Amino acid sequence: MTLTGLLLAFVRRHGRAYAASALMLVGIAFLIVWLPRQVGHLVDELVAGRLDAPSLTRELALLLGAGVAIYFLRVGWRLKLYAAAYRLGVELRERLYRRLTLQGPRFYQQRRTGDLMALATNDIDAVELAAGEALLAGFDGTLTLVLVVVSMAFAVDARLAAVALLPFPAMALAFWWISRHVHDASHDALARFSDLNDHVQETLAGVRTLRALGLETRSAQRFAELAEGAAHASERAQRWEATYEPAVGLSLTAATVLTLGYGGWLVWHAELTIGQLTSFSLYLGQLIWPMFAAGWVLSLIERGRAAWGRLQPVLDAPLTLDDDGAVDAITPGAIEARDVSFSYPGQRALALDEVSLSLAPGQTLGLVGPTGAGKSTLLKLLLRQWVPQHGSLHWGGTDLSHLRLDVLREACAWVPQEPFLFSASVAENIALAQPRATPAQIERAARLAAVHDDILRLPQGYATPVGERGVTLSGGQRQRVAIARALLADCPLLLLDDALSAVDTGTEASILAHLREQRRGRSVIIVAHRLSAVADADHIVVLHHGRVTERGTHDELVARGGWYAAQWRYQQLEEQLEATLDAA
Numbered sequence: 001m002t003l004t005g006l007l008l009a010f011v012r013r014h015g016r017a018y019a020a021s022a023l024m025l026v027g028i029a030f031l032i033v034w035l036p037r038q039v040g041h042l043v044d045e046l047v048a049g050r051l052d053a054p055s056l057t058r059e060l061a062l063l064l065g066a067g068v069a070i071y072f073l074r075v076g077w078r079l080k081l082y083a084a085a086y087r088l089g090v091e092l093r094e095r096l097y098r099r100l101t102l103q104g105p106r107f108y109q110q111r112r113t114g115d116l117m118a119l120a121t122n123d124i125d126a127v128e129l130a131a132g133e134a135l136l137a138g139f140d141g142t143l144t145l146v147l148v149v150v151s152m153a154f155a156v157d158a159r160l161a162a163v164a165l166l167p168f169p170a171m172a173l174a175f176w177w178i179s180r181h182v183h184d185a186s187h188d189a190l191a192r193f194s195d196l197n198d199h200v201q202e203t204l205a206g207v208r209t210l211r212a213l214g215l216e217t218r219s220a221q222r223f224a225e226l227a228e229g230a231a232h233a234s235e236r237a238q239r240w241e242a243t244y245e246p247a248v249g250l251s252l253t254a255a256t257v258l259t260l261g262y263g264g265w266l267v268w269h270a271e272l273t274i275g276q277l278t279s280f281s282l283y284l285g286q287l288i289w290p291m292f293a294a295g296w297v298l299s300l301i302e303r304g305r306a307a308w309g310r311l312q313p314v315l316d317a318p319l320t321l322d323d324d325g326a327v328d329a330i331t332p333g334a335i336e337a338r339d340v341s342f343s344y345p346g347q348r349a350l351a352l353d354e355v356s357l358s359l360a361p362g363q364t365l366g367l368v369g370p371t372g373a374g375k376s377t378l379l380k381l382l383l384r385q386w387v388p389q390h391g392s393l394h395w396g397g398t399d400l401s402h403l404r405l406d407v408l409r410e411a412c413a414w415v416p417q418e419p420f421l422f423s424a425s426v427a428e429n430i431a432l433a434q435p436r437a438t439p440a441q442i443e444r445a446a447r448l449a450a451v452h453d454d455i456l457r458l459p460q461g462y463a464t465p466v467g468e469r470g471v472t473l474s475g476g477q478r479q480r481v482a483i484a485r486a487l488l489a490d491c492p493l494l495l496l497d498d499a500l501s502a503v504d505t506g507t508e509a510s511i512l513a514h515l516r517e518q519r520r521g522r523s524v525i526i527v528a529h530r531l532s533a534v535a536d537a538d539h540i541v542v543l544h545h546g547r548v549t550e551r552g553t554h555d556e557l558v559a560r561g562g563w564y565a566a567q568w569r570y571q572q573l574e575e576q577l578e579a580t581l582d583a584a
Contacts, residue, residue, distance in 0.1 A: 412491055
């Protein structure tokens with residue numbers, strides 16, 4: 001859809017507001033056209049000496065009344081118009097937000113956060129201006145131009161009107177040439193602001209890393225370069241927009257010179273009265289607004305086109321994950337992976353290679369293996385963040401692709417490797433999936449996650465703000481708050497993706513004991529590098545290079561030998577060494 005199509009569709013949906021604004025503008029235009037003619041008539045009457053004091057007072061009162069009416073009509077159309085135009089900005093932001101929430105990880109691998117934020121602010125603002133000020137200014141300017149030119153030609157003198165309009169074709173050509181440059185400059189300015197926005201977002205998100213590596217100066221220099229580039233691009237766009245004014249000024253100056261020269265000659269030869277020349281001069285002055293409106297409208301439209309050219313591909317981007325499932329309920333049963341193979345886009349190596357496993361309801365499955373073995377990838381496939389290229393995943397006999405996405409994800413509580421906490425209180429973060437949870441329920445979940453005592457030591461307890469991404473909490477506290485959030489959600493499937501890596505072994509044992517006590521039919525999949533986290537699991541699967549190399553219980557795997565047994569002995573020796581050093 002083009003910008004024109006978008007604006008026309010919006011105008012149709014809000015036809016009443018635009019129609020009311022247009023009617024008020026029509027009234028303004030007719031009053032503006034009437035005023036010069038009335039002034040010319042008043043001048044002729046004064047020159048002829050046909051006006052007495054009461055008549056003059058009445059004529060001046062009419063002019064004053066017309067001015068007051070124009071004022072209130074202008075206020076009225078602005079109130080109507082902008083109230084409607086702002087709705088377009090709201091609709092576009094809601095549409096963009098909905099689209100972004102439906103996109104999968106592949107989309108965000110190709111898009112920068114700062115760029116998406118710029119689209120939601122600057123670009124939508126530019127489209128909103130095109131829908132509001134540009135449309136009505138264009139209508140007002142065009143209507144005024146037509147009425148003024150008609151009045152000049154038919155109410156005063158057609159010959160004088162033709163002479164006065166001679167410079168205008170040159171002005172139209174100049175407008176066309178300027179508008180092309182405004183579009184290109186506006187697109188460049190929006191893109192450079194997006195780059196600057198992206199740099200600021202990344203810098204603030206990684207400010208601790210920058211400080212730790214001493215990269216503040218380099219980051220500041222990069223920011224200065226981007227800011228200077230954005231400023232220059234914006235200045236270039238403003239310079240091209242500013243060239244509309246000289247084009248209008250030169251054209252109107254030339255028209256005024258032609259009008260006074262030819263109009264004076266007509267008055268000299270008694271073919272035109274002084275009042276008519278006065279009216280014509282006032283009409284010519286009224287062409288200033290339509291001409292400036294034309295430049296302003298072209299500028300806003302070109303900015304809107306540039307912004308829409310950046311925004312539309314994101315709004316119309318196909319979903320990287322189809323939600324075409326029709327099953328709206330999960331049948332209790334085993335979770336199965338049947339010969340699942342998967343590779344990430346742009347990579348030849350398989351992240352998972354013909355993986356098959358089964359997890360009965362209410363049981364716990366441990367997934368272990370070296371870094372990059374495919375453990376987290378399998379969880380992402382279960383959550384349908386990605387779709388396997390071969391094989392299938394089932395829950396209760398139903399292929400996961402047949403389930404509606406919202407149904408599947410409401411049934412899963414996922415704690416990722418790097419838990420995300422929102423800039424809210426501890427209690428609000430725990431109750432994210434259950435916003436109506438009582439304080440007692442929140443506290444119970446925190447106790448199960450072994451984080452209750454830590455929360456009480458915070459300045460405001462459960463009401464303590466955690467800062468952006470939970471910056472005020474330690475890594476272990478963030479993990480346990482995320483675990484409490486997952487436990488409060490009380491989903492039939494709990495996925496812990498190395499979610500205990502930042503806690504000590506004692507806290508880990510406490511959390512796992514609580515999970516076993518509160519299982520209540522919940523299936524659990526634990527991804528871990530520390531094997532003690534999965535030692536009590538009903539089944540353990542070892543992945544290596546995306547393939548299942550070992551499977552069994554903890555005792556079976558230790559007795560069998562292999563990677564699991566060697567890793568278990570190494571970690572036990574490591575714990576004994578740490579205990580010895582602590583004792584010393």
